[in-house]
Amino acid sequence: MINKDIAILGAGSWGTALALYLARQGQTVRIWSIDTSEIEAMLLEKAHHRYLPGIPLPDSIHPHRNLAETVKEVDDILVVVPSIGFRQTLTLVKPFLHPRTRIICATKGIDAETGQLLNQVADDVIGQHPYAVLSGPSFAREVAAGLPAAVVIASRDAQFLSELKQRFHSDIFAIHPSHDIIGVEVGGVVKNVIAIATGIADGLGLGTNTRSALITLGLAEITQLGSKLGGKAETFLGLSGLGDLILTCSDDQSRNRRLGLHLGKGASISQAETEIGQVIEGKRNAELVAQLAKQHDVHMPICEMVWRVVSGDIEVKAGEIRKMILGLLG
Numbered sequence: 001m002i003n004k005d006i007a008i009l010g011a012g013s014w015g016t017a018l019a020l021y022l023a024r025q026g027q028t029v030r031i032w033s034i035d036t037s038e039i040e041a042m043l044l045e046k047a048h049h050r051y052l053p054g055i056p057l058p059d060s061i062h063p064h065r066n067l068a069e070t071v072k073e074v075d076d077i078l079v080v081v082p083s084i085g086f087r088q089t090l091t092l093v094k095p096f097l098h099p100r101t102r103i104i105c106a107t108k109g110i111d112a113e114t115g116q117l118l119n120q121v122a123d124d125v126i127g128q129h130p131y132a133v134l135s136g137p138s139f140a141r142e143v144a145a146g147l148p149a150a151v152v153i154a155s156r157d158a159q160f161l162s163e164l165k166q167r168f169h170s171d172i173f174a175i176h177p178s179h180d181i182i183g184v185e186v187g188g189v190v191k192n193v194i195a196i197a198t199g200i201a202d203g204l205g206l207g208t209n210t211r212s213a214l215i216t217l218g219l220a221e222i223t224q225l226g227s228k229l230g231g232k233a234e235t236f237l238g239l240s241g242l243g244d245l246i247l248t249c250s251d252d253q254s255r256n257r258r259l260g261l262h263l264g265k266g267a268s269i270s271q272a273e274t275e276i277g278q279v280i281e282g283k284r285n286a287e288l289v290a291q292l293a294k295q296h297d298v299h300m301p302i303c304e305m306v307w308r309v310v311s312g313d314i315e316v317k318a319g320e321i322r323k324m325i326l327g328l329l330g
Helices: 013-024 036-045 067-071 083-096 118-126 140-144 158-168 181-203 207-229 239-250 255-264 269-276 281-295 301-310 318-329
Strands: 006-009 029-032 052-056 061-064 076-079 102-105 131-135 149-155 173-178
Touching: 006 013, 006 067, 013 029, 013 052, 013 061, 013 140, 029 036, 029 067, 036 061, 052 140, 061 067, 067 083, 076 083, 083 118, 083 281, 102 118, 118 131, 118 181, 131 158, 131 181, 149 158, 149 181, 149 239, 158 173, 173 181, 181 207, 181 239, 181 255, 181 281, 181 301, 181 318, 207 239, 207 281, 207 301, 207 318, 239 255, 255 269, 255 281, 281 301, 301 318
Parallel strands: 006 029, 006 076, 029 061, 076 102, 102 131, 149 173
Antiparallel strands: 131 149
């Protein structure tokens, strides 16, 4: 285990869950959020009642109001913010980085400004600092509750990857190392879009056969796009590909699946978002995935359908969307 402090930027459910896990492993964690109300609440209540009620924060988790103090003399920074804020977060932290700083990304998404994967954003904003991505089938509430999980950490820097395995790996949080940053990031992005589609199908009552077919065809879409972008085929059959896809498409802890369920049952997008009350990455990234597919001449009809639904281009009317989904299966 590595005993040096780690800084977590982002105090949502996943950032806080990872903070709890690392603290329980004996590590000192500093956590910061651009939403100062989250930090104030954590300092006052010694818990994150908004997202993870009933789970107290250990004394080794230190919420910080000040970003500079959060990362001061820290080598490893874990970024766990919504994808729409990833570039801004790196821009804010850049003046406080030192030559030994290394970035771990636990955000899943595409940059809205450029359509880039997040590793490309990191290259643009902070240059040559070592970079890794953490992804895989892991709901925040279960990790926060101490339930077991297995995830992937990918980096092109072998020493960084080895040290991250030492920092994160345990009997209840297994780390599978990889060098395929592109494949891991693509799997994490696209599975959220596919989960909206399976949610819609289940909301319409189309059954588990249809859900299974959409997951299988969705995996093919992930693999085609990821391979075209330089990812490795075996990555998409692993935890950060198939594993994360199954989890997100089949369990109602997934916000993306729940968005689809609400839509399939007749709710408007705004009603569904209000009910869920958290960032839904699949909605934000559906258009970006569809655009990336078009740019690279990859056929992704499920993602295209989801984009059209969440953008309001087509309405989720039971008869029409049912025909569209059945058409996807053919």
